[in-house]
Amino acid sequence: xxxxxxxxxxxxxxxxxxxxxxxxxxxxxxxxxxxxxxxxxxxxxxxxxxxxxxxxxxxxxxxxxxxxxxxxxxxxxxxxxxxxxxxxxxxxxxxxxxxxxxxxxxxxxxxxxxxxxxxxxxxxxxxxxxxxxxxxxxxxxxxxxxxxxxxxxxxxxxxx
Numbered sequence: 001x002x003x004x005x006x007x008x009x010x011x012x013x014x015x016x017x018x019x020x021x022x023x024x025x026x027x028x029x030x031x032x033x034x035x036x037x038x039x040x041x042x043x044x045x046x047x048x049x050x051x052x053x054x055x056x057x058x059x060x061x062x063x064x065x066x067x068x069x070x071x072x073x074x075x076x077x078x079x080x081x082x083x084x085x086x087x088x089x090x091x092x093x094x095x096x097x098x099x100x101x102x103x104x105x106x107x108x109x110x111x112x113x114x115x116x117x118x119x120x121x122x123x124x125x126x127x128x129x130x131x132x133x134x135x136x137x138x139x140x141x142x143x144x145x146x147x148x149x150x151x152x153x154x155x156x157x158x159x160x
Contacts, residue, residue, distance in 0.1 A: 003051065003054075006032050007045070007063070018032070061085045071100055
């Protein structure tokens with residue numbers, strides 16, 4: 001059984017992970033952490049005493065330092081699924097990956113997963129299609145505005 005600490009457990013994606021873990025049957029959430037302390041979550045990683053095989057993070061990028069420091073100190077692999085990291089926070093993630101396994105992907109939401117799936121599907125269609133030549137370019141017709149301005153200009157009236 002895989003034992004995990006769920007960081008960001010009170011959020012929408014945290015709840016989805018929890019539901020998926022329950023369905024899987026071979027994943028045990030040993031600690032639920034959320035800074036809000038809502039839904040019986042620990043408000044801080046410092047309060048977690050359980051050991052885990054992995055930390056799954058669906059929180060906020062501002063928690064990067066606390067999260068990476070804790071994971072490195074406890075030598076627990078880390079899966080980070082938050083967005084908006086600053087360059088400094090990305091550096092923290094890279095530094096943590098020198099000490100522990102880190103899997104970092106900025107967005108695991110259903111919408112992004114569907115978008116990625118559609119993009120892959122479209123790429124297989126276009127990869128198997130015959131390319132067509134672009135139609136010959138035509139010089140654009142003058143705009144209606146340009147034609148009106150020509151009629152109104154004094155030089156155009158003198159030419160008539």
